[in-house]
Amino acid sequence: MDTMLNNMPHFLLGIGIALLIVEILLGFTTILLFTLGISFILTSGLMYFGIIDEQMLDAFIAVAVLDTIFTALLWRPMRKLQKNVDSTPVTSDLVGMTFNLESDVAPGIDGETRYSGITWKVKSAQSLKAGTEVKVVRVEVGVLFVE
CATH class of the missing domain: 2.40.50.140 (Nucleic acid-binding proteins)
Structure with missing residues (x-):
């Protein structure tokens, strides 16, 4: 039985999911974690279906290329999401003390x-x-x- 560390597609899938979970917990504050997570998951799928060889160098190249593409495509939409800042003043129990x-x-x-x-x-x-x-x-x- 293969473990996640012995099977490259499963390992990459695990890293991709972990990066997406961290990104969600941070509230979509970093574009890099989102694009890296998606790149790891897609690279995992490409390896699983035999399109890319299950080698570390191939994985790094695929992740780098996919991440560059996703970052270029998603940069502007993600920046627009980050610009929506709530400007209402903070209320506090300390006011009036x-x-x-x-x-x-x-x-x-x-x-x-x-x-x-x-x-x-x-x-x-x-x-x-x-x-x-x-x-x-x-x-x-x-x-x-x-x-």
């Missing part, structure tokens, strides 16, 4: 505060002294905007 500043904050001078085990940068459009009670008006990754 109040706390006392641990350090001075001013435009261009960021402060820091520790909340829920995370050190956050604190930014403000106005000058605020340490100890001032502030309210969070907007949140970005790792940054609290206060007034």
Whole structure:
């Protein structure tokens, strides 16, 4: 009984399916994994039906050629899929929270505060002294905007 590692078409099929699974889990963020996965699966089929010899060099050449073709054909449609970005502002439970500043904050001078085990940068459009009670008006990754 052949195992997947001893049978080149099965091995290539396994790699192709694994690449497609990773691509799906990443949310179609990389065109390369998608085209490589399809190339491995098609090369596997070509070997299975005897169109290509079951040799490593033939497999590499077929995958490279197919991947180049698929990348050229799918580049623009896949890029269009990636351009659809949701621009709605992120809502957070932190907006509206109040706390006392641990350090001075001013435009261009960021402060820091520790909340829920995370050190956050604190930014403000106005000058605020340490100890001032502030309210969070907007949140970005790792940054609290206060007034």
